[in-house]
Amino acid sequence: MQITGFELIGTEQGLDPTVLPHLGWAPAVVPGGVHESLLAAGRIASPYWDRQEEDARWIEDRDWWFRASFAASQPAGHGERARLVFHGLDTVVDIWLNGSLLGHHENMFRPAEFDVTDRLEAGNELLLRFSPPLEGLEMSGAAVRMAERLAKASSAAGAEDGGGESTLTAIMPFASQRRKAAFSWGWDFGPRLPSIGIWRPVELLVEREAVVIGHHIRTDALQADGSALVNVLIEVDRFATEEALTARVELTAPSGLVTTVELPVENGIARGTVIVREVELWWSHDLGTPTLYEVRIVLLDGETVLHHIGDRVGLRTIALDRGEDPEGGRRFRFVLNGTPIFARGAAWLPADMLVGSVAAERYRELVGLARDAGMNMLRVWGGGIYEQDAFYQACDELGVLVWQDFMFACIDYPSDDPVLLREVELEAKYQVTRLRNRASLAIWAGNNEVQVFHGLAYGNYEPGSWGYDFFYRVLPNAVAAHDGAVPYWPGSPWGEDPSEGVLAANGVLDGDRHAWEVWHGLELGAGGGPYASVGESRHYRRYANDRGKFISEFGIHASPELSTLRRWLPEEALEVHSPSFDQHNKDNPKDKHDAVLEIVTGIPQTIEHYVDRTMISQAEGLKFGVEHYRRRQPHCSGTLVWQFNDVWPGFSWSVVDHDLVPKASYHYLSRAYVPVLTSFRVQDGALQLWVTNSGRTMACGTAVVTLATFAGREELRETIAFELEPGQSQAVWSGADLPLTVDRYAWAESPDGLFPSNRLFFGEIKELPLGTGSLDVVAEATGPATARLTITASGFAYFVHVLTPARGVRFSDNYVDLRDGDRVVIDVSGLPEGYDPAQLSVNDYPGDRRDSALPGRPTSGHCAEGNERQKRS
Numbered sequence: 001m002q003i004t005g006f007e008l009i010g011t012e013q014g015l016d017p018t019v020l021p022h023l024g025w026a027p028a029v030v031p032g033g034v035h036e037s038l039l040a041a042g043r044i045a046s047p048y049w050d051r052q053e054e055d056a057r058w059i060e061d062r063d064w065w066f067r068a069s070f071a072a073s074q075p076a077g078h079g080e081r082a083r084l085v086f087h088g089l090d091t092v093v094d095i096w097l098n099g100s101l102l103g104h105h106e107n108m109f110r111p112a113e114f115d116v117t118d119r120l121e122a123g124n125e126l127l128l129r130f131s132p133p134l135e136g137l138e139m140s141g142a143a144v145r146m147a148e149r150l151a152k153a154s155s156a157a158g159a160e161d162g163g164g165e166s167t168l169t170a171i172m173p174f175a176s177q178r179r180k181a182a183f184s185w186g187w188d189f190g191p192r193l194p195s196i197g198i199w200r201p202v203e204l205l206v207e208r209e210a211v212v213i214g215h216h217i218r219t220d221a222l223q224a225d226g227s228a229l230v231n232v233l234i235e236v237d238r239f240a241t242e243e244a245l246t247a248r249v250e251l252t253a254p255s256g257l258v259t260t261v262e263l264p265v266e267n268g269i270a271r272g273t274v275i276v277r278e279v280e281l282w283w284s285h286d287l288g289t290p291t292l293y294e295v296r297i298v299l300l301d302g303e304t305v306l307h308h309i310g311d312r313v314g315l316r317t318i319a320l321d322r323g324e325d326p327e328g329g330r331r332f333r334f335v336l337n338g339t340p341i342f343a344r345g346a347a348w349l350p351a352d353m354l355v356g357s358v359a360a361e362r363y364r365e366l367v368g369l370a371r372d373a374g375m376n377m378l379r380v381w382g383g384g385i386y387e388q389d390a391f392y393q394a395c396d397e398l399g400v401l402v403w404q405d406f407m408f409a410c411i412d413y414p415s416d417d418p419v420l421l422r423e424v425e426l427e428a429k430y431q432v433t434r435l436r437n438r439a440s441l442a443i444w445a446g447n448n449e450v451q452v453f454h455g456l457a458y459g460n461y462e463p464g465s466w467g468y469d470f471f472y473r474v475l476p477n478a479v480a481a482h483d484g485a486v487p488y489w490p491g492s493p494w495g496e497d498p499s500e501g502v503l504a505a506n507g508v509l510d511g512d513r514h515a516w517e518v519w520h521g522l523e524l525g526a527g528g529g530p531y532a533s534v535g536e537s538r539h540y541r542r543y544a545n546d547r548g549k550f551i552s553e554f555g556i557h558a559s560p561e562l563s564t565l566r567r568w569l570p571e572e573a574l575e576v577h578s579p580s581f582d583q584h585n586k587d588n589p590k591d592k593h594d595a596v597l598e599i600v601t602g603i604p605q606t607i608e609h610y611v612d613r614t615m616i617s618q619a620e621g622l623k624f625g626v627e628h629y630r631r632r633q634p635h636c637s638g639t640l641v642w643q644f645n646d647v648w649p650g651f652s653w654s655v656v657d658h659d660l661v662p663k664a665s666y667h668y669l670s671r672a673y674v675p676v677l678t679s680f681r682v683q684d685g686a687l688q689l690w691v692t693n694s695g696r697t698m699a700c701g702t703a704v705v706t707l708a709t710f711a712g713r714e715e716l717r718e719t720i721a722f723e724l725e726p727g728q729s730q731a732v733w734s735g736a737d738l739p740l741t742v743d744r745y746a747w748a749e750s751p752d753g754l755f756p757s758n759r760l761f762f763g764e765i766k767e768l769p770l771g772t773g774s775l776d777v778v779a780e781a782t783g784p785a786t787a788r789l790t791i792t793a794s795g796f797a798y799f800v801h802v803l804t805p806a807r808g809v810r811f812s813d814n815y816v817d818l819r820d821g822d823r824v825v826i827d828v829s830g831l832p833e834g835y836d837p838a839q840l841s842v843n844d845y846p847g848d849r850r851d852s853a854l855p856g857r858p859t860s861g862h863c864a865e866g867n868e869r870q871k872r873s
């Protein structure tokens with residue numbers, strides 16, 4: 001039974017609880033938290049609107065009490081027990097049942113469970129007190145030293161804001177001692193808004209004699225005859241029976257084929273290997289079907305059913321290939337069902353600052369967007385949360401692999417502290433057990449960037465009280481003991497090639513790396529330089545130096561679309577670097593992008609230009625990076641863009657904004673992440689066409705390459721036939737002595753639709769002779785909320801895009817380039833009912849065209865309404 005109907009109240013600390021009944025309680029959002037409850041009650045305004053974020057700061061300093069009453073008949077029957085399970089409490093909490101203390105808990109990443117068999121009455125009162133999440137913590141001397149060293153080291157590595165006070169130096173030295181999501185204290189992509197409250201369901205479980213407390217359906221091997229060896233483990237807690245028990249396990253394939261096994265329970269465990277014939281494997285969506293089997297587990301005492309549970313699991317093997325790489329160093333390559341893959345994806349952040357109330361539909365939509373962009377892996381970043389079940393369910397069903405960090409990020413953790421150590425042990429066991437049946441789970445990584453930060457500060461990775469014991473003993477042991485199949489990796493990034501010294505953790509010869517040479521302009525192991533200007537040192541061209549084996553972070557900022565900004569900033573703040581604008585950008589300095597924009601597009605002055613130009617810089621940069629890394633397949637075997645989504649409506653590296661509106665980069669990535677990619681590169685003055693096959697089958701086709709001037713003169717046309725093995729990437733054509741000048745472009749297309757068209761320019765975007773053509777747009781309604789746009793270009797049109805009139809509008813394609821006479825058909829869905837598609841506005845870059853006719857741009861009436869709503873909420 002789920003316990004609902006909670007109420008809450010906030011008080012000063014140290015309040016005498018006997019006065020509580022006389023105070024004014026308000027309904028609480030559970031699962032959810034304090035902020036959500038106060039928002040629903042109209043007691044605080046949206047912290048995301050304008051500069052209201054600081055108005056919510058007081059919440060983290062109060063005590064917050066939650067109460068609920070529930071009826072229960074005391075377990076009367078012989079052999080019954082009752083347990084209260086709090087699946088997620090955020091974070092420092094004392095719990096009372098019927099006036100007596102049940103216990104204290106301070107880890108949001110593992111449940112609090114209590115046997116209440118002898119404490120239940122007919123009517124029960126549950127009371128919880130959440131104390132301020134940082135209460136009682138003192139900054140440790142080690143943390144102070146770390147912060148000082150880091151400030152020095154990061155300015156030496158080229159960080160412009162090195163030495164300034166940040167979450168990392170001011171708060172994490174406290175917060176790292178307590179198991180709460182690190183990002184909630186503010187990060188370089190989000191505000192300080194620490195969630196507090198009951199963030200996962202509360203259940204009362206009445207159990208009889210024995211229950212299944214864990215299960216693991218693990219695919220150990222795939223056999224030549226089309227069957228799979230599946231290891232089945234059932235963990236049983238028998239608390240009131242001495243009888244011989246058995247566990248019956250049934251696996252039902254989509255075809256209807258059932259595999260059944262019955263296993264005796266001995267010492268709390270039933271284990272056995274079963275052969276699943278005609279196995280229907282789980283594949284990532286790009287390589288096959290993410291098939292799931294229905295699982296039913298029944299615990300039996302003779303013929304009597306004591307307990308039963310259900311699940312859905314995928315059968316697949318996953319491994320990490322770290323074999324020798326012929327170009328030097330070691331591979332870092334995932335192998336799914338025996339097939340080496342190129343991981344194409346992004347880093348996943350919590351879907352909102354307020355992690356307890358993210359709807360399952362939001363997870364489904366976000367993961368669906370990732371899948372639709374061709375992504376086959378999302379990395380759950382270590383400064384956030386172990387995600388909600390709805391996230392993993394979406395990944396399992398939609399065929400998206402998960403790189404799972406343990407929740408540690410960017411700073412030393414005092415791993416010698418026995419209380420923290422105990423919490424980490426329990427948390428690791430719980431989370432590994434919780435996620436081990438997820439077909440999507442591809443790897444566990446110890447943390448985000450703890451080793452690199454420690455290495456920067458101290459110059460070594462010697463054992464010590466900085467998390468060493470967690471990342472090299474506790475966490476790998478938990479993965480080995482409770483999973484035993486999914487690989488463990490000590491951190492993201494991590495690498496251990498001795499020739500790279502302290503930079504090995506982020507080196508190019510081994511392991512994964514975070515490529516923050518671009519954007520942050522740091523010197524982190526990929527080499528290159530010296531650079532003529534700050535802009536050059538952060539320019540996306542630097543990706544081309546990177547010979548890393550797996551790039552688990554690389555990113556560039558871009559503004560959300562103007563319609564999103566209008567929903568969260570007041571009209572007068574819609575100016576580049578207005579105080580509200582800058583407050584929605586948490587990276588420092590606020591004009592960091594300018595040095596690169598100056599080179600790529602020119603520095604934008606208006607908000608419209610800011611949106612377009614930052615989107616161009618991000619989209620072109622990520623395209624450039626992904627193409628470079630994919631050409632290097634199989635030496636490089638993965639690109640995970642930083643970052644997929646946003647925790648609030650801000651300026652960040654995300655490719656989908658907080659209103660779930662995709663940025664231009666999302667559409668560029670969709671084209672760069674297709675299984676068969678063609679890309680151009682200029683090598684020693686020659687123009688090369690590359691084909692990269694990341695599919696499971698041969699890629700056989702033709703590519704038509706043209707070289708033309710923007711004015712429309714075609715100077716070269718060649719048809720190239722190619723045949724590539726799965727996993728192969730190679731130049732299939734090269735043209736020497738061609739005039740590769742800024743007034744020309746190269747174009748590749750597939751006559752049979754095997755790959756999307758691609759192009760290469762020979763200068764920065766701002767240098768190209770663009771903007772002389774025109775677009776013809778035909779818009780037709782295809783249903784009450786859908787439309788089709790047919791756009792035809794006269795002259796070359798760059799960055800042609802349709803703007804979204806409302807949240808939730810989806811385009812089958814967007815931000816495309818069209819040559820003279822090219823036509824694109826864009827299907828639009830999710831329009832507001834009855835929306836006239838003729839109102840959709842179509843623009844390109846430089847975009848001045850749109851300043852004349854703007855029928856479909858979000859009208860001020862529409863946005864003003866939205867703004868009013870935000871202000872009121």
Ligand code: BMA
Pocket residue numbers: 187188189383410448449514553642
């Ligand atoms: C990475 C992350 C985050 C950070 C991002 C952007 O390395 O792991 O800590 O938000 O860079 O700076």
